[in-house]
Amino acid sequence: MRAQFVLSEIGVGLRRNLTMTFAVIVSVALSLALFGGSLLMSDQVNTMKGYWYDKVNVSIFLCNKSDAESDPNCAKGAVTDDQKKQIKADLDKMDVVQKVTYESQDDAYKHYKEQFGDSPLASSLTPDQMQESYRIKLKDPEKYQVIATAFDGRDGVQSVQDQKGILDNLFGLLNGMNWAARAVMALMLVVALMLIVNTVRVSAFSRRRETGIMRLVGASGFYIQAPFIMEAAVAGLIGGTVACGFLVIARYFIIDHGLDLSHKLNLINFIGWDAVLTKLPLILATSLLMPALAAFFALRKYLKV
């Protein structure tokens, strides 16, 4: 096959259908940008999960003297040494527990001072107003419920708190947004495919003279179809490149510059450039193959070979 001939055919085809080609490029770009965005969002959520789940504990807060007066859970008085020993022994026996650390009232006071040292509240606080607690690291952060059922309501225990619960709300929200992005992406993808099929149909119709002659003089089916398929592939690839540009720009402006979230929200561990760059080949390959396949199937219907 002579490449020059095919290339000139593609150029002619794309220009003849300029508005349709433009629509294909835009819809492919948008759907694939959303596709890449949703992939990156999943990555981001996973990165955050890994980072935060590593740090979260289940805490068993024990009753102190002031709780004994105010909190119904502590009606039986402040925690005793025997109760503490029993709790520790029970925790050590549990399979799901990876590590237990004990935080005394003095430790809690120290940590509180470190975090909120300058606030007026901190200066009026004394160590025996703080709570003793056991900080439990679980082998599987999902197994919080086992601890809660075992220790909630036990004498001397004020409450069992799972920090992960707070995070899960956040991750739930992020996941919800991610699914919404995927739904929009799927819709855009359908639009893109329909546009491609229609573009190929118009293209095949406007070139029916040429293809008719090609058939008669014995051009192979591949030779007749190739310009149409490559046309769709080229338009798709342009769209895919634009989508890649979107992602790179988005990573650059949202995380590093412009919005600069990496400095404003330094509690969050953001995905790196590697996460973005590894998505680009996938997006480019999709942008090339998906329109080519759509064109191929459209041609079976609209172009007799």
Place this chain on the structure above:
Amino acid sequence: MIRFDNVSKVYPKQTRPALRDVSLEVEKGEFVFLVGSSGSGKSTFLRLILREERCSHGQVHVLGKDLARLSNWKVPQMRRQLGTVFQDFRLLPNKTVAENVAFAQEVIGKSKGEIRKSVPQVLDLVGLGGKEERMPGELSGGEQQRVAIARAFVNRPKLLIADEPTGNLDPQTSVGIMKLLDRINRTGTTVVMATHDQNIVDQMRKRVIELEKGRLVRDQARGVYGYQH
């Protein structure tokens, strides 16, 4: 070259067959007129040879191949050995005369060198030497048909199919086209031509095949158009 054995063709959604039990043979190097009124099955006959359609019953052999058993992907190879000319010329209006002829070679992957050599040759043969760079719209009907014949013949087919090639031309121009087809026939190319042109058939005195309502009603060597029963 062409052999029809008891060929019938029924189009889907139609009860009356377009061809009914047609058997005939065309030898290599023959010149055959295909006559009959509109709807008699001439076009179907030609479409079966080109394998644009497949027959419903019987067998069609072209160039020694049973077309029913020819797989789809081999059809282009078969068509490269056929040339086709139509009443409406079917030229590409945005390409020059030379480009139109070259197109038939480009799309089957002929090399540039080959195209540069054969296009002027075939344009000389059809009497259009010197008009290579003209656009089809600038040419007369007869000249346009010559371009179409050049395009059909440039790949040196063994068989030339012509579907009313003089249908849009005045009698004098038609005679010119017939002389050209005769010359092509003399190079050894088999020609099958469907026509309504009585004068031409009567003058040429070639084999005449007449179809009527899908049946073969006459097959006459050195025949005339209107056969008196």
